[in-house]
Amino acid sequence: DYAYSEDSPRGGDVSIVGWHLQALKACKYTGLDFANLTRCYKKGLDYVERCQLASGAIGYSGPNIGGGSDGTTLAAVGALCFQIWKSSASKVARKAVRFMDKEMKFDWNTADSDLYGHYYAVQCMINNGGPEWERYNKLFRDQVLNNQHKDGYYKVVGGGNKINAVAGSFAGDGGYGRHYRACLATLMLESYYRFLPATGAKTN
Template sequence: LALMSFLAGGHAPGRGKYGDSISRGLRYMLACVKENGYINDNGSRMYSHAFATLLLAEVYGMTRRRDVRDALQRAITVIVDSQNAEGGWRYQLFARESDMSITVCQVMALRSARNVGITVPRSTITRAENYVKQSSVHGGSRRRPRHYGGLEGGGAFRYQLRGNSRATFPLTAAGVTTLYAAGNYESRLIEPALEYLRSQLGHFNNQYGREGHYFFYYGHYYAVQAFFTAGGSHWRSYFTTMRRELLRNQRADGSWPCSCGPGTAFSTAVATLILQIPYQYLPIFQR
């Protein structure tokens, strides 16, 4: 995420003000790629694998480096091969069940890789898309979800398919972003989900924003992509609110607070990514 933030600002490996920092970070990332293609160095499992794969795809699109392509190809194979029967992914490789928060990361990595010429089976995307559709409270399972950290609404997406799995602002943003990344821009589930996000934005920010909870940054990492792709009044209203919220919360040293979760490197990377989305320097963040 930190490297993605530099790239989103128009910098590249070996070029620009932060080119050397990006090059060093990329060397570390490539060193973390295991022989089988799995990328993991800190226990975050398929989360870290997906974010690292997304980075490699964006870097490959900029540089066309053979070593980056080789690592990217192997990492994509891991994602494709580990998709489970539900159509999604979970924390561990080859898990039997899925969740929305892990699935969205994988689909974004697959989309980015496909954008730069890496073969991704259409069936993998279709199965992931169907999983997301089933996760919709509006169009999928009719079981009543738990609205953890939010208000009730018919357009939400849930964490998992089973039981009364929770439906939240971050998971709903992830659901919309996954549909868009799968190439589905016309689903009847999208508009109700965007309305759900709009209705909860103030509540979510008040609950998690000021203290810098990691839910705040995680949720808006996907919300900004959902609203930006939707465009129009959805985007204008959202970004006006979020730009004001983020600039108000920035500390004097340039960082953003993270009272719960991975720390200020994470929160600052996500905050700067959100603010730089309109630049559209990275293909994955383009309309």
């Protein structure tokens, strides 16, 4: 859980489990022997799967939607985790991608501007490929390209609205928010010419 607490009554959430699963995959790619790594990643994937709804949406800490989330952000987190540990053809990933393809929205100047969710979405959609990636590429690309200031930073998201996100700390106009937005936007655009070794596939 937060601060790596092992006895938190909250029980964790898909967002932090997603980061842990990516870290575990990085450990595996070192070629070093990490005790219980297989057991850990399988338990993490089991947790994510338990949080998935029949629609393909994934809840924050259970199979329900709430707390500012519409299910698309964490569907992207879950899809990427299953892609890097299993494959894009895994049931959880396929259900999540179908849900995102149908429900995910992105408009920089409205409440539908959760950059954290789209940071994950661009990775899992480009891994998935096909018409889902083509539609998503059209959804996100110009929103990011057209909202960069000439000095390099990215404009404030949301248009004054509360962001539809679990945590929208990237939305502020202070130094932290600007830096966070620039990191997320840059990583999203890098998906065109970089690839995750964990997926085993390059992208153009």
